[in-house]
Amino acid sequence: MYLLLAAHPDGAALQELTAAGEPNMTSPQPRLVSRGELAAVVRQLEQRRPRWIWHRTQDWYPDLLRAGVELERCYDLTLCGAILAHSAFTAHTAYAKGAEKLTQDDDLQQVPRGLQPPPPPADQGALFEAPALHMEPGQSMEELRAGYAAQQQALAHASADANQRQRLQLLLAAESAGAMIAAEMQHTGVPWQEDLHERILADYLGPRPPTGHRPAKLEALNTELRQLLSSPSLNPDSPQELMRALHRNGIEVKTTRQWELKESSHPAIEPLLAYKKLSRLHAANGWAWLDAWVKNGRFQPEYVVGGVVSGRWASRGGGALQIPRQIRGAVHADPGHKLIVADASQLEPRVLVALAQDSKMAEAARDKDLYAGIAAQGFGGDRAKAKVALLGAIYGATTGESGRLMPQLARTYPRAVGFVEQAARDGEAGKTVTSRLGRSSPPPSQRWLQSQQSTTAEEQRRAESIARSRGRFTRNFVVQGSAADWAACWLAELRRRLRAMRSDGAPAGELVFFLHDEVMVHCPDAAVDACVSAIEEAANVAKELLFGRIPVEFPVSVAVVESYDKAK
DNA sequence: CTTCCCAGCGCG
């Protein structure tokens, strides 16, 4: 059952659709629901286990969650439309061509929101008067229905390869599930103990200073720096001032980055590095951050699904995806609960093995420690070397140790290295590349296209540099994007299992955090074992959904802890 | 005064 939920001046309108997006003939009339009764109506209809179709999950789901209504599944027209508009699997369809035309017409750099559907037929019935249809462009019931139908059409006509069609369908389902999970995790929040956070801050920085003032330990370091650098009014937070002061003291650095400062043995360097470290903590995750982002023992950031072209999530507010190790002790389970922190070990290299079907590297990937396996096969047991070489292949390193190790890696693993090299060459040539489940990289930028017109030798060099830069991006995209595909499936499958535990009446955990290849579940003590199993089984399900039954392991490392700093 | 970009650093 498919239920389309659309905005309406009086609240919301609901319409039952067929799988293809046609009005369901047994109940063709849209149903109008007021704002006030929406949650109750949705809760009632959820018993029929529909797939909810809506413009954006963010428009509807947070309010429903606040009203205590959780849903099983949805179809996010905006997120799915963005995937279908760019996917190589649907590039030949009318949907993708329409989206391409839209971007050209509007001169948008952004991903199109979706294909503009044809105007609705005139006889829509009394419920939808003309003004109501156009209150928000592209979001009336009929426009959304037509948009959904067009997307289903594109999906049905995607790639002649049935496997690719199936993968794309899986990606749309996983992306929509991700949107729901993001809203649910924001609603739940990460368990965060303010008092523990304050204790950490006091240990590092001293007592809380008045707003706008430096804490005691920073002030002391500043005083020391001003003396050591003979600069009585120095503000070390200003890179320009700092650079001048360093030069006056014979410290010839080109930047004020910490690794470059470490080269110098001047006595001011040690307190300077200490200052930078603490200053960062104070500015980014200090008392002001705590006041702004943690309420009632929960940190509730907004996740932006589809915020990264590769399919990774971004976030907004509070720097949710950059919680520094220093303060992870403040992330603490409630009494009688545990945090389960699980991350996929060496996910991107393993994804590369599976993508390239490199059987030699697959042997190395059979072990828990892939880098050790690689080291044993081709790097004389030197794990650090093997790791640098492999990551360099995925990122496109050309210089340094990583660049020098590339030929050695290519000799041992021609298939794996060849796979990323091909992606790089495609990118350099202006082609797009595609993740395992069908998310494609953006087309070349205007800048890239213009650079191809170059004539002079100087312009040529510039153009080659831009092309190589794009090659590094597409090289990384196939791996990072496919890893994001895997993570989305892992997350969706884990959510499904946690929901099943709960509906069985068993104690169950809640997803509270997700970071690229890592999940955190907050659960009652009694549910720990079941949750750990769910996490591990979901990882295997994700692997098989992407790649079938292949001899490559995707192990997850699981830590059951009271607080986040105890994981890893 | 506001708005924007950069340098630097946090995370994967």
Place this chain on the structure above:
DNA sequence: AAAGCGCGCTGGGAAG
């Protein structure tokens, strides 16, 4: 050891 991918946030500082 410090280069190669993807992000967000901060304070400083220049531009409007």
